[in-house]
Amino acid sequence: xxxxTAILALVLALxxxxxxxxxxxxxxxxxxxxxxxxxxxxxxxxxxNFFSQFPDKTMEDNLWCDLxxxxxxxxxxxxxxxxxxxxxxxxxxxxxxxxxxxxxxNVNTLQLSQLVEADAIMPLEDIYKEYATDFTRQILExxxxxxxxxxxxxGHLYGLPNVDSSLMIADLLWIRTDWLxxxxxxxxxTMEEVIAxxxxxxxxxxDGNGEKDTIIGIAKDLWSQMFSLRGFFNGFESYPGIWVxxxxxxxxxxxxxxxxxxxxxxxxxxxxxxxxxxEFGVKDGGKVAEATTNGxxxxxxxxxxxxxxxxxxCVNLDKNAQWQAFxxxxxxxxxxxxxxxxxxxxxxxxRKDVKHPEAVMKMFNLFIDKNWGPENENGIYYAxxxxxxxxxxxxxxxxxxxKNDGAFLDLEQYRKDGDExxxxxxxxxxxxxxxxxxxxxxxGFALWGWERIYGAQGAYGVLIDYFNKKMTQDNMFVGAPTxxxxxxxxxxxxxxxxVFIKIIMGEEPVxxxxxxxxxxxxxxxxxxxxxxxxxxxxxx
Amino acid sequence: MQKTAKAARLHSGGKFRKELPFxxxxxxxxxxxxxxxxxxxxxxxIAFQKFVPAKGLFGNQKWIGWDNFIYLYNLPGAISALRNTxxxxxxxxxLHLLIPITVSILLNEIRSTGFRRTAQTLIYLxxxxxxxxxxxxxIDILSPSDGILNRxxxxxxxxxxxxxxxxxxxxxxxxxxxxxxxxxxxxxxYLAAITNIDPNQYEAATIDGANRFQKMRYITLPNMRxxxxxxxxxxxxxxxxxxxxxxxxxYSKQVYSTGDxxxxxxxxxxxxxxQFGVATAxxxxxxxxxxxxxxxxxxCAYKFADxxxx
Numbered sequence: 001x002x003x004x005t006a007i008l009a010l011v012l013a014l015x016x017x018x019x020x021x022x023x024x025x026x027x028x029x030x031x032x033x034x035x036x037x038x039x040x041x042x043x044x045x046x047x048x049n050f051f052s053q054f055p056d057k058t059m060e061d062n063l064w065c066d067l068x069x070x071x072x073x074x075x076x077x078x079x080x081x082x083x084x085x086x087x088x089x090x091x092x093x094x095x096x097x098x099x100x101x102x103x104x105x106n107v108n109t110l111q112l113s114q115l116v117e118a119d120a121i122m123p124l125e126d127i128y129k130e131y132a133t134d135f136t137r138q139i140l141e142x143x144x145x146x147x148x149x150x151x152x153x154x155g156h157l158y159g160l161p162n163v164d165s166s167l168m169i170a171d172l173l174w175i176r177t178d179w180l181x182x183x184x185x186x187x188x189x190t191m192e193e194v195i196a197x198x199x200x201x202x203x204x205x206x207d208g209n210g211e212k213d214t215i216i217g218i219a220k221d222l223w224s225q226m227f228s229l230r231g232f233f234n235g236f237e238s239y240p241g242i243w244v245x246x247x248x249x250x251x252x253x254x255x256x257x258x259x260x261x262x263x264x265x266x267x268x269x270x271x272x273x274x275x276x277x278x279e280f281g282v283k284d285g286g287k288v289a290e291a292t293t294n295g296x297x298x299x300x301x302x303x304x305x306x307x308x309x310x311x312x313x314c315v316n317l318d319k320n321a322q323w324q325a326f327x328x329x330x331x332x333x334x335x336x337x338x339x340x341x342x343x344x345x346x347x348x349x350x351r352k353d354v355k356h357p358e359a360v361m362k363m364f365n366l367f368i369d370k371n372w373g374p375e376n377e378n379g380i381y382y383a384x385x386x387x388x389x390x391x392x393x394x395x396x397x398x399x400x401x402x403k404n405d406g407a408f409l410d411l412e413q414y415r416k417d418g419d420e421x422x423x424x425x426x427x428x429x430x431x432x433x434x435x436x437x438x439x440x441x442x443x444g445f446a447l448w449g450w451e452r453i454y455g456a457q458g459a460y461g462v463l464i465d466y467f468n469k470k471m472t473q474d475n476m477f478v479g480a481p482t483x484x485x486x487x488x489x490x491x492x493x494x495x496x497x498x499v500f501i502k503i504i505m506g507e508e509p510v511x512x513x514x515x516x517x518x519x520x521x522x523x524x525x526x527x528x529x530x531x532x533x534x535x536x537x538x539x540x
Numbered sequence: 541m542q543k544t545a546k547a548a549r550l551h552s553g554g555k556f557r558k559e560l561p562f563x564x565x566x567x568x569x570x571x572x573x574x575x576x577x578x579x580x581x582x583x584x585x586i587a588f589q590k591f592v593p594a595k596g597l598f599g600n601q602k603w604i605g606w607d608n609f610i611y612l613y614n615l616p617g618a619i620s621a622l623r624n625t626x627x628x629x630x631x632x633x634x635l636h637l638l639i640p641i642t643v644s645i646l647l648n649e650i651r652s653t654g655f656r657r658t659a660q661t662l663i664y665l666x667x668x669x670x671x672x673x674x675x676x677x678x679i680d681i682l683s684p685s686d687g688i689l690n691r692x693x694x695x696x697x698x699x700x701x702x703x704x705x706x707x708x709x710x711x712x713x714x715x716x717x718x719x720x721x722x723x724x725x726x727x728x729x730y731l732a733a734i735t736n737i738d739p740n741q742y743e744a745a746t747i748d749g750a751n752r753f754q755k756m757r758y759i760t761l762p763n764m765r766x767x768x769x770x771x772x773x774x775x776x777x778x779x780x781x782x783x784x785x786x787x788x789x790x791y792s793k794q795v796y797s798t799g800d801x802x803x804x805x806x807x808x809x810x811x812x813x814x815q816f817g818v819a820t821a822x823x824x825x826x827x828x829x830x831x832x833x834x835x836x837x838x839x840c841a842y843k844f845a846d847x848x849x850x
Contacts, residue, residue, distance in 0.1 A: 093593075093814065096593060097593035099596060110814075114592065114593065117592050117595070118592065118593075118595055220792065220793065278684065278685075278702065278705075279683070279684065279685065279702065279705060281705060281792050281793060281794035282679075282704065282705055282792040282794070487590070487814075487815055487817075488815070490812070490813040490814075491615070491809060491813045491815060494793075494808065494813070495615075495616065495617070497793055498617075498793045498794075498796050501793050501794050502794060502797070505794055507707060507794065507797070519614075519616055522614050523611065523614055523615060524611075
């Protein structure tokens with residue numbers, strides 16, 4: 001009898017569960033209004049593109065907040081709003097330190113680990129299972145499972161990933177092609193040719209000031225997305241800042257590989273020959289951008305968007321200038337792989353005592369559905385022509401990781417068959433930009449940067465090539481930061497940059513690299529490597 | 541006998557009652573010092589913990605003994621930061637004494653009050669600019685590619701010098717620019733001491749046939765002794781303060797080996813890298829060494845110059 005009751009209860013429960021899933025719990029509107037409290041930062045693009053046009057709108061009263069209210073009965077509130085990402089991190093770190101944790105908050109993996117350690121946030125895997133729609137799952141998981149692994153601690157998923165593309169982070173080699181043509185040089189295909197090209201640019205003295213001061217653009221923060229050194233190191237089979245597998249199947253820190261030493265040696269030679277700015281150690285990206293703008297730099301490594309900034313200002317000043325992104329190249333006898341990393345930079349976490357944690361999953365569903373769903377309302381909610389940054393008004397911003405390469409492929413197809421009707425959503429708004437540029441109008445010229453990304457010679461073509469030819473080296477460690485990593489990694493990264501800069505500038509001999517590897521291990525690197533490999537063994 | 545004891549007690553009670561208002565006036569100051577100087581000292585326990593901020597200061601933190609100190613000892617930057625701090629602070633202290641004393645004596649000898657006042661104001665002005673502003677100005681002035689100083693040096697056929705990026709020049713640049721910024725302010729203190737000297741002494745010396753240098757040597761300097769010793773004792777407490785504002789606004793990764801000081805080091809480890817335990821350990825080490833320096837300098841001042849604060 002007891003058994004029977006149990007079975008009955010189970011059947012009943014199953015019925016209820018299926019009934020629920022028929023109503024799609026992830027899109028269901030709340031009967032009573034639910035207030036969700038977030039915190040956030042804002043940025044100049046929002047001010048310039050949205051708030052300046054709609055001065056009566058606020059962060060809590062706009063298109064996205066209306067949408068969440070009307071469709072889900074969710075009222076979005078902000079406990080605080082700060083001006084920049086840096087300020088956001090400072091304020092959030094302080095808030096975490098004093099235990100004043102917001103209900104819903106977007107964090108990075110370090111902050112996530114701290115919050116888990118403090119036992120302040122709740123596991124979300126059940127909510128994800130129950131409330132994520134199929135389409136949401138498809139989008140969130142389309143860049144691999146690493147965004148989820150990074151937020152999984154002790155088997156529990158603590159953050160919903162605001163996913164973004166990993167491929168986009170890979171370095172490209174940006175070259176001034178008008179200079180190449182003038183000198184009759186081919187596009188470099190080896191590291192030796194890259195160096196020869198840089199030398200030829202310097203000899204040619206295109207800015208005509210009588211000095212051989214044309215440089216390879218490098219910014220002091222070495223690994224940012226413009227004037228980076230990542231692509232250069234990759235050419236020597238060195239992968240700074242990410243974890244790669246060695247021949248024994250163990251993970252090692254990419255900065256400590258032998259190729260790094262060769263890359264540093266070469267950079268030191270370039271520095272001595274004057275092909276690297278003597279002052280690069282004190283110049284940030286904005287300062288180096290002056291060199292590209294003023295025709296003192298014709299070659300550098302950076303991300304696909306670099307044509308929009310900083311290169312657009314170069315062509316604005318010199319209409320004959322032309323830049324193009326090319327594949328990175330390898331030194332003699334090296335395999336070329338461009339390093340990538342998990343593109344997801346923020347995860348939404350939920351404080352332990354929140355009554356409706358599933359509200360955030362519902363918001364994820366709605367955001368993804370409106371922007372990339374079948375109804376194709378991307379043009380209204382994501383980036384309408386008149387106010388591009390409108391998507392940032394939503395407190396959660398999971399992005400379709402393949403939206404950009406997808407758009408590029410759509411445009412490639414259009415370039416082949418000329419069928420505009422198949423170009424839709426974001427691709428269509430990009431196509432309009434490309435057409436405006438091709439019209440040759442003054443306004444259209446301001447969209448030169450877009451043409452360099454999505455046009456026939458566009459940067460995305462190179463990135464998709466990386467992908468198709470398996471020319472990427474992914475970060476093999478995609479778990480949540482390990483215990484020692486949380487406390488010691490950023491200090492080790494500082495140490496690394498300091499030593500690298502000194503070696504490049506010749507303040508220390510190239511052999512100082514060996515001392516760095518030793519120090520790295522003594523100061524926590526060995527422990528981190530051990531923890532990373534424990535993680536690797538657990539997911540293999 | 542009993543009577544005298546009672547009288548003494550009465551007397552001391554009377555004294556206390558008489559001084560009561562002064563004690564009351566002291567209370568707010570003592571409370572503030574207690575809240576902001578003594579209570580935060582309890583935070584020093586972080587130096588011996590694997591500190592997780594979210595658990596709170598007195599939460600269930602893991603104790604790790606001297607691990608943070610050992611880690612610091614192994615960290616390549618820590619020892620050089622200590623060395624840089626001592627070297628930079630030492631030269632700053634010495635020059636901050638010598639130059640203002642010299643300038644104040646020389647200014648005092650100038651007859652034209654107009655010139656003296658103008659000079660005084662002009663050298664005093666940089667004191668009011670913050671290092672944020674001066675840092676930006678100095679970076680431009682000292683730039684090797686288009687800074688005005690290197691242009692001038694170029695006129696004399698000199699190679700441009702990267703003052704803020706070269707480990708040979710960075711400390712010197714720090715010391716000189718800091719002395720330039722502050723010597724006017726210190727000069728005023730010494731000038732004030734000089735104006736307090738009794739003019740009769742100078743008149744008497746003149747009658748005895750002393751020349752100007754003899755008057756400086758035998759009247760002005762001995763009369764300034766107290767203020768000089770005071771300034772010296774006070775500044776020795778700063779032997780591990782090489783000037784965070786200045787260094788922070790002028791340094792870069794390439795000059796860490798000669799320009800990184802304890803304060804900037806602690807800032808980076810603690811506030812940027814969030815290694816609170818290690819940063820506290822470093823801060824505690826700094827406090828201990830500073831205490832030793834202050835005690836020694838106070839003892840020396842008492843012993844050799846018969847100067848005492850308490």
